[in-house]
Amino acid sequence: MTTSMPEGRLLRYVDALREAVAQEMRRDGDVFVFGLDVDDHKSIQGSTAGLLEEFGPERVFTTPLSEDAMTGVAIGAAMAGMRPIHVHIRMDFLLLCMNQLVNIGAKARAMYGGSVKVPLVVRSMVGKSWGQGAQHSQGLHSMFMHVPGLKVVAPSNAHDVKGCMIAAIRDDNPVIFMEHRLLYPTEAYVPETPYEVLPGKARVVAPGDDVTLVGISNMVLECLRARELLAEIGIGAEVIDPIWLTPLDIDTIVESARRTRRLVVADNGWTACGAGAEIVAAVLERVGPEGGIAVKRIGFAATACPPSPVLEAAFYPNPGTVASTVHALVRPTAPAWTPDPERTKLAHQVQFRGPF
Amino acid sequence: MTTSMPEGRLLRYVDALREAVAQEMRRDGDVFVFGLDVDDHKSIQGSTAGLLEEFGPERVFTTPLSEDAMTGVAIGAAMAGMRPIHVHIRMDFLLLCMNQLVNIGAKARAMYGGSVKVPLVVRSMVGKSWGQGAQHSQGLHSMFMHVPGLKVVAPSNAHDVKGCMIAAIRDDNPVIFMEHRLLYPTEAYVPETPYEVLPGKARVVAPGDDVTLVGISNMVLECLRARELLAEIGIGAEVIDPIWLTPLDIDTIVESARRTRRLVVADNGWTACGAGAEIVAAVLERVGPEGGIAVKRIGFAATACPPSPVLEAAFYPNPGTVASTVHALVRPTAPAWTPDPERTKLAHQVQFRGPF
């Protein structure tokens, strides 16, 4: 964090998320929350808890299993002056919403000559571990980054999730809000008063001189752990959290990569045409060959996410694979190095146990 | 073309496409063609003409306007041993099919432990010009390139469209087959006997030493025209057609870019997380900073495609913008250069007139 003095209370990601929504709903009567199961007792892992009680069933309601139409309903309501937050417990289900999001939500403002706006937030969670399997685990952010007119954000900690949610709700454009299941219990200092973490500014989470390590969503945490392991062998990694993926603050990444001359992007999705491809290509277009920057992408294995534990472990990048990738890039002639697997586990993942 | 001796007859793209399907349908009774309007008198711009008459309504049939379910039907029929070709007159409509294509089609084989295969071809056409507008113009190939389990192909000429279609039909995986409306009338020598243009081999369409110019789909033609214009000012561009985007033959591009030290990808879609991002990132991961390769992506403007002619012209890359981009990369210190706009028009585009 660049925030030098921790402000606010130590809050879990899930609670910061809920607080942001509640505060905005208090402020603006046009904000409403809907989507499958937002009003049940599990309340989307607690992230919508208390909203129904405070704001009533007109502003907090479940829907039929009709993701396609419900997305259109959200878009229409947004054009008509409301500010919907449409919630999906898995990002995989957004594949049912692509027509509405891409053909209408993203294009409406341009296609209708600026006569409408679509202030819509689409919350969606990336699932991971406990055998979520092929259809409950996808990080599909790059598909949305591809489409002009959408904004995309993937906050990695409790502080940012609150500020990004408030910024997203106040934004007059459709925002794809990507959360990560494993981040929900993680804690950070979160100010109580509303604040915005605005689009367009990446955060240098930790400094370093040997490599620029861009982490997306929960991969920020994994990169931070990799950084610790790398430090032990004398490699200094600068970890950057882009926070907002569209618009992307490429300048901050360029500035760092120019200095470290090495760029590794660790993503929470597949790499082909992924966020890492975009970041690598955008940086190198800017810097040119004179920059002499070595690049590498890390992400999901190019297959469907398998639930069997051994395969699942191999499917995901982790602090160990990030660290060894960085090592290979920084010391190409040295023998391959991999940190002790026991030491690559993240505290919040060790805690976590299904089912959910 | 690397094909030194032109074989076969001069055939239009649309006729080569139709011939491929007809030949495969004759060979294999499990191949069938369905999708909105495949059996009407316009026959998808002629690309399905004659199929109904030859193969009957059980193998060539229209559907209700139900793209989501029809995609599932195609996938189910494929798993059950048939070889469907599902046709969409616009690629934009594939956004209605994303859940089936990505959550089932792409994953079925892996998710079901290899016990099924999904030999499916999804034909879709990219629309361009005559005010197609925001929803009839999208090249969405990068979304499919992102997803393991899918293959993606974008043939740029009559010869390849036949060979790729035959290869796609015979392939045991789901293939997203991207066509381009403006390519339909273009002609090439096409052998009469069936042949496959297989995945995994890009084609060096024209040699050059100063820059590697990768064109996707119809952008191959635009790159070839740009190459002619560049030749006039002494810049030699090597034009590469990847043909298959997944699996992508990155080796051929790497080999060329290593030599020219400049890589420009001209795409038929948006650039963010696009095919160009993938190609640039993959090449630079391979080559490393020692290669000293300068890179640049060109594609759709980052907005919804506008129908007004002036805006539409500015929206699309063309031989002029490709040429001036290459020029800027090759001669960074020279003043900007743009070829005479009149000379950047392509013959097949000059001919073309709506409505369609």
Place this chain on the structure above:
Amino acid sequence: MSIVQDAQDPAVAQDLAVIERLYRALRLTRLVEDEVARVYPTDVIKSPVHLSIGQEFISVGVCDALEPRDHVSITYRGHAAYIAKGGDLNAMIAEMYGKKAGCGQGRGGSMHLVDMKAGVIGASAVVGTSIPVATGFALAAKRKTTGGVVACFIGDGATEEGCFAESLNFAALHKLPILFVCENNGYAIHEPLAKRWATERLCERVATYGIPTTKITDGDVFAVRDAARSAVAAMRAGHGPVFLEVTCYRWREHVGPNEDFNQGYRPASEMTPWAERDEVARLAGLLPSERVAALETEITATVAAAFAFAETSPFPVSEDLYDHVYA
């Protein structure tokens, strides 16, 4: 209809006003589209056009029941509803000409007409897509208690898209003020119902959501208006959605300005009964002929002015390309 027999009766006078209003809208739409068809071969409109000619009575009948606070959701075949709801005609034609003064600043085209001031929700060229969006407007109308309603026009083909069923269920569940109007012209492009619908029991199906339905098969603009008026009254009273299926016929080709009976997919005889009871001509016959003549002068001038406006107004410039990508 007997309502014009005695012009002395005040009730009839009111009806005459209604007839005149409907006729004016019908005639205006017809003239606009005739003019579109006339200029189309000159390429001033560089965009696909889907004409409503022959189907105007539905938009006109429905929109007559609406107020300014209400919305209509139109399709790519939306010229009639756009005009009937009071959309800006100059802006419409300018949009088709690709001009900056167009309702979409030249970024929409014929298939994406919009006029938020007049309550015309922007059209989509992806069939069915507008249905849930319109439903969202109805949700907002209810939540914001504007008292407004939404009329959502769709084709028979659009009812085959899954989002139609999803939207009906949601609208009925939440008792949203939305009138779904299915213009059943029997074709989606060149494909007849028989190749797309398992049965024609559409109204019956919609009724199972608890939605009142009416099917109008005689092409009568007054019947459409009456049905829309009672629907609107019920919706304003909070009774939830209503469904209207109106049989009609597309006189021209699916896209483009011409007739297409020479194409073989449908016989000209299908059109005959519809041409015979053309509501534009019929309503002209219900009005005093001087009135019709006066209206003709006025409407012709309006249409000519709109095309002149479009013709003379400037194109966007390439610097406008990135306008409105984000708000």
Place this chain on the structure above:
Amino acid sequence: MSIVQDAQDPAVAQDLAVIERLYRALRLTRLVEDEVARVYPTDVIKSPVHLSIGQEFISVGVCDALEPRDHVSITYRGHAAYIAKGGDLNAMIAEMYGKKAGCGQGRGGSMHLVDMKAGVIGASAVVGTSIPVATGFALAAKRKTTGGVVACFIGDGATEEGCFAESLNFAALHKLPILFVCENNGYAIHEPLAKRWATERLCERVATYGIPTTKITDGDVFAVRDAARSAVAAMRAGHGPVFLEVTCYRWREHVGPNEDFNQGYRPASEMTPWAERDEVARLAGLLPSERVAALETEITATVAAAFAFAETSPFPVSEDLYDHVYA
């Protein structure tokens, strides 16, 4: 039922065989899921599980009407149908344990069971997604004239997805041999029908596609079987799709092994009538007690063997990661 009163009567003997067959399938499913629930807290199954306990009679009744050449399409709550159609039990449990010998080689998990040899189409965890896929199998069966039919199991929630309506229309239009079986347990996760369905007139709605429908509300496995048998006969005769809605109740939590009446979203009293007429217990009572005991021994051994197989069989190795991405 009177059919077991006289064991000398040959007709009854046949019926007894049916009862035994049904009971065996019911009991096997129940025991498998009880065992899943028992081992679950030990974390040998590292994957979400959706138990069918209480709903098995539907799968068992329907699958009894099927032949090997037929297919079933199952959901993530698909253990019962997988077993009833004859899916390999060892491979099923091994899959839940994440083992290489699993029906999906450890790449599917509990939510993606598959057994193509037994005619079990792979399950999807995206609700509704399997409906059109099953319809595609029915299309293939018809085109390849296998004489086979498809039984497509779905929940009440799945009927809200647009692809359900799209698939019904297509199946009816093409007269495909597919039996849609809606297991209406009144909930989607914790959300009751009242918050999702505008009305409960589902069968009526489906009937408007020209699809014959039957609704079974008494939880009777024989009624389900009878309905399935006549449906299958009609489908094999080329009469097209059939729809069956069967009311039922989920005894356990939506996902996971436990009861959840302490969660407040539904009262335990809702389950009482269903527990009282539990078909597993009822059919046991229709069979001679020695037979029940013998079956219990046999089934217990089968289940134990399957879990032992799963337990002892090896995990995939990380080198397997990229298997089967492409054929």
